[in-house]
Amino acid sequence: MRPPPAPARRRRRPWGTSASLPPGSGPVRMYPGIRSRTRPGSGNGNLAGKTWVNLLEMNEICSRCGADLPPEARYCPRCGAPAQMPVSAERKVVTVLFADLTDSTRLASALDPERFREVQAGFYRAAAECLSALRGRVEKYVGDAVMAVFGTPHAHDDDALRAVRAAWEIRDRAARLSSDMDLAAPLQVRIGVDSGPVVVGAGPADQLLVSGATVNLAARLQQAAAPGEILTGETTRQLTQGSVAFGPSRTVEAKGFVEPVIAWPVEGLSERSTRRTIPLVGRRREMTLLNETLARARETSRLHLVTVLGEPGIGKSRLVDEFLESLVDVKVLRGRVSRFEEDTPFAPIAEMIRREIGASQAPAPDDERELLRSTLEEVCRAEEVEATAARLELALGLATEQKSDRPYRVAMVRTGLVTFLERLAAAGPIVVAFDELELARPELLELVEQVASRGRRLPALLICSGRDEMLETRPGWGGGLPDALALRLEPLPAADSVELTRAAASALDETTAERVARHAGGNPFFIVETTGMLLHERAERATSGLKDDETPPLPATVQAVVAARIDHLDAASRDLVRKASVFARSTFRTSELALVAEPTEATLACLVEEELFVQDGERPEVWRFNHEVVRDVAYDSLPKRERLRLHLSIADRLAEEDRFPASLAYHLERAARASLDLEPADRALAERAADALLRAGDIARRRMELRTAVDNGGGHAKPAYCAGSAKPATGSATSPARGASSNGRSTSRPTTYGPEASRIASSATSRSTSTPTSTARRSISRRRYRPRERFRPATGISRSPARFWLRGGRLTCAATTRARCGCSRKRSRPRARIPKVTRGRKRAR
Numbered sequence: 001m002r003p004p005p006a007p008a009r010r011r012r013r014p015w016g017t018s019a020s021l022p023p024g025s026g027p028v029r030m031y032p033g034i035r036s037r038t039r040p041g042s043g044n045g046n047l048a049g050k051t052w053v054n055l056l057e058m059n060e061i062c063s064r065c066g067a068d069l070p071p072e073a074r075y076c077p078r079c080g081a082p083a084q085m086p087v088s089a090e091r092k093v094v095t096v097l098f099a100d101l102t103d104s105t106r107l108a109s110a111l112d113p114e115r116f117r118e119v120q121a122g123f124y125r126a127a128a129e130c131l132s133a134l135r136g137r138v139e140k141y142v143g144d145a146v147m148a149v150f151g152t153p154h155a156h157d158d159d160a161l162r163a164v165r166a167a168w169e170i171r172d173r174a175a176r177l178s179s180d181m182d183l184a185a186p187l188q189v190r191i192g193v194d195s196g197p198v199v200v201g202a203g204p205a206d207q208l209l210v211s212g213a214t215v216n217l218a219a220r221l222q223q224a225a226a227p228g229e230i231l232t233g234e235t236t237r238q239l240t241q242g243s244v245a246f247g248p249s250r251t252v253e254a255k256g257f258v259e260p261v262i263a264w265p266v267e268g269l270s271e272r273s274t275r276r277t278i279p280l281v282g283r284r285r286e287m288t289l290l291n292e293t294l295a296r297a298r299e300t301s302r303l304h305l306v307t308v309l310g311e312p313g314i315g316k317s318r319l320v321d322e323f324l325e326s327l328v329d330v331k332v333l334r335g336r337v338s339r340f341e342e343d344t345p346f347a348p349i350a351e352m353i354r355r356e357i358g359a360s361q362a363p364a365p366d367d368e369r370e371l372l373r374s375t376l377e378e379v380c381r382a383e384e385v386e387a388t389a390a391r392l393e394l395a396l397g398l399a400t401e402q403k404s405d406r407p408y409r410v411a412m413v414r415t416g417l418v419t420f421l422e423r424l425a426a427a428g429p430i431v432v433a434f435d436e437l438e439l440a441r442p443e444l445l446e447l448v449e450q451v452a453s454r455g456r457r458l459p460a461l462l463i464c465s466g467r468d469e470m471l472e473t474r475p476g477w478g479g480g481l482p483d484a485l486a487l488r489l490e491p492l493p494a495a496d497s498v499e500l501t502r503a504a505a506s507a508l509d510e511t512t513a514e515r516v517a518r519h520a521g522g523n524p525f526f527i528v529e530t531t532g533m534l535l536h537e538r539a540e541r542a543t544s545g546l547k548d549d550e551t552p553p554l555p556a557t558v559q560a561v562v563a564a565r566i567d568h569l570d571a572a573s574r575d576l577v578r579k580a581s582v583f584a585r586s587t588f589r590t591s592e593l594a595l596v597a598e599p600t601e602a603t604l605a606c607l608v609e610e611e612l613f614v615q616d617g618e619r620p621e622v623w624r625f626n627h628e629v630v631r632d633v634a635y636d637s638l639p640k641r642e643r644l645r646l647h648l649s650i651a652d653r654l655a656e657e658d659r660f661p662a663s664l665a666y667h668l669e670r671a672a673r674a675s676l677d678l679e680p681a682d683r684a685l686a687e688r689a690a691d692a693l694l695r696a697g698d699i700a701r702r703r704m705e706l707r708t709a710v711d712n713g714g715g716h717a718k719p720a721y722c723a724g725s726a727k728p729a730t731g732s733a734t735s736p737a738r739g740a741s742s743n744g745r746s747t748s749r750p751t752t753y754g755p756e757a758s759r760i761a762s763s764a765t766s767r768s769t770s771t772p773t774s775t776a777r778r779s780i781s782r783r784r785y786r787p788r789e790r791f792r793p794a795t796g797i798s799r800s801p802a803r804f805w806l807r808g809g810r811l812t813c814a815a816t817t818r819a820r821c822g823c824s825r826k827r828s829r830p831r832a833r834i835p836k837v838t839r840g841r842k843r844a845r
């Protein structure tokens with residue numbers, strides 16, 4: 001259903017009803033074309049409650065021909081295209097690839113047109129095959145170039161790597177094509193790859209349209225590449241540097257880009273290696289458990305199966321690596337499921353056999369057969385050698401298999417492998433490890449389970465590690481097997497997280513280390529990547545850590561992992577995660593969620609199941625994001641127009657309540673930020689946000705709040721607008737900058753009022769006319785701030801009006817922190833209630 005026409009001012013509805021969104025928004029959807037009906041800037045000074053009407057009163061237009069659609073129209077009156085096409089625009093980080101056949105004009109003039117067409121078609125076919133094998137989407141063919149996108153419709157955490165691999169394949173296939181087609185000169189391609197944010201939405205012919213500078217940059221990189229060269233942009237390099245070897249970077253002139261662009265030539269593909277020289281932190285119990293299980297397997301001469309599960313980046317592979325490396329006198333066989341060999345289900349088994357027989361990764365078939373036989377002759381009985389070799393050759397892809405034998409393939413490989421393992425185990429205990437089993441095909445999982453059950457009499461430890469999704473494909477994994485245990489890795493405890501942060505970046509100061517650790521929520525991958533990025537930035541900018549108001553950066557690698565997780569949710573859950581990200585804190589209530597989305601029990605349960613949301617044990621109506629990075633990534637994926645709409649809907653409700661200036665200022669500031677990006681000329685919302693920040697700051701100043709309280713305050717309280725009652729309880733304010741988890745662990749998130757406030761303020765004050773804001777500014781600039789307020793001016797904006805907005809923002813937090821702590825204006829705070837604040841004060845002194 002199309003949303004109803006927008007009234008200028010809505011009647012107030014009870015909190016938590018879905019109709020509480022601003023007009024023109026509809027429940028959840030964005031239509032392909034929206035147009036501002038009222039020009040911005042027509043405010044009459046009484047901005048509160050009006051600005052958003054100007055910005056959001058939008059007409060729906062036909063996505064195909066652009067004609068205005070009458071209300072309730074189901075088809076466009078001009079071109080007949082269906083009007084209700086709820087294709088939501090989405091911000092995503094994708095990787096774009098352009099591959100262009102070089103010198104095609106010369107080729108075209110040298111060949112008969114029909115022959116040239118065959119060459120062209122051969123190239124397109126080869127490119128499309130390489131791309132689709134790696135889940136890339138061919139977007140379009142332009143001349144002799146192919147454009148493909150990795151990351152739509154679903155993101156993978158390794159989209160950038162897939163794109164580089166596809167580029168590599170395309171280049172090789174083009175070279176082979178010229179020999180296959182007997183061309184006089186070899187076919188060469190220039191390839192450009194870049195990763196970055198884009199908006200994906202419906203295009204004019206109902207197809208998906210990918211828009212953003214990333215697309216243009218990938219095209220420019222392709223143009224700058226030499227024949228046969230693959231050039232990537234900086235973000236792609238960051239995302240793939242663990243698996244790709246790059247040559248020295250160079251700057252290229254990219255038409256349309258103001259700055260020269262840094263380009264990285266791809267020199268080779270290497271094995272994935274995420275491990276850095278950071279010592280293992282924590283995980284002592286898990287290590288002990290693995291050691292004890294191996295000792296038990298040795299003692300009882302029975303195979304033990306240990307499954308290590310956990311979310312992406314939690315340290316499964318690292319734990320297993322460390323355990324395997326610590327083993328002495330134990331034979332270890334390892335196999336990792338590759339993301340790129342989706343058609344060879346037994347690849348990990350082939351990998352472990354190859355290592356054992358001493359074959360290289362791509363040996364000649366005859367050499368491999370020879371090596372296999374000689375190894376089996378050493379370890380097996382003479383009568384077993386032939387049969388076992390034939391069975392293992394199936395796993396190595398060396399045997400020619402009859403069609404009728406296919407159903408028995410798993411059984412044959414299993415028998416061969418069990419015999420092989422039995423003979424190896426005769427000399428001493430063995431450990432067999434499979435990693436990344438969530439990517440394994442069902443045949444492999446079946447085989448591993450069968451090996452575990454058939455090889456029960458072996459002194460062996462079978463370690464299987466994989467992400468939690470593994471249980472989705474095989475919920476009964478390990479069930480029914482004796483001596484099987486599953487271990488789920490939990491996030492590192494707070495102290496270990498800080499230790500890891502310090503170990504990963506000893507140059508960071510203590511506060512920054514703590515903030516990074518807290519922000520990462522105990523996920524080692526997030527910590528390692530974030531510290532890596534901070535160190536990199538530090539080297540570049542010579543900064544000494546995070547500034548007071550700075551959020552830890554979100555590395556592209558982390559963003560890719562989290563975005564892939566969000567992207568694979570069902571539509572309702574994905575929508576809820578994104579919309580929940582507009583709340584200032586990581587913690588929110590069901591009734592708050594209902595302001596912006598339609599949370600159902602099933603959706604919330606799904607998000608808890610996926611470990612994106614956590615429900616408070618004592619107060620079931622309170623939720624939080626599992627990691628703050630999830631919130632950040634979800635927020636990044638919200639289209640700006642959607643952010644604007646959601647923040648304004650909440651701000652509008654808060655303005656009606658007139659009780660929570662801090663929250664109001666936060667939402668208006670965020671809305672203003674989106675509005676300025678979308679319509680820089682429209683200052684109305686920036687004015688309103690500046691007013692709100694000033695007002696909130698003023699209130700806080702009157703309460704004489706200290707900065708230290710802001711920095712150290714925690715906890716959350718029930719905001720009035722979610723209580724269902726008109727009046728909130730005293731002191732139950734909500735902070736825009738802070739939140740705390742239900743278990744008392746702080747999940748505080750610093751706001752970024754500083755630069756934004758300055759930007760909004762300067763934007764708001766760039767008008768010369770006297771506005772309420774400028775009057776307020778004049779009045780506030782006459783005020784003297786007492787030294788005890790201890791505010792540091794933001795870099796570069798000291799003495800400017802923006803400073804006061806900055807202060808306003810700061811003080812806003814202070815006000816709510818104070819209210820939250822339940823402190824009256826003059827009384828000193830009881831230590832027991834706010835120990836953190838008190839400690840923070842001491843530190844600040």
Ligand SMILES: Nc1ncnc2c1ncn2[C@@H]1O[C@H](COP(=O)(O)OP(=O)(O)OP(=O)(O)O)[C@@H](O)[C@H]1O
Pocket residue numbers: 274275276278279280281282283310311312313314315316317318319436466467500524525528
């Ligand atoms: N306890 C730890 N101490 C130090 N570094 C760790 C620890 N756990 C993980 N890491 C580091 O964090 C990064 C991610 O770890 P790892 O690759 O093991 O995660 P994973 O759970 O296997 O992720 P995925 O699901 O993507 O396979 C690696 O760089 C690893 O070295």
Ligand SMILES: [Mg+2]
Pocket residue numbers: 316317318435436
């Ligand atoms: Mg892993």
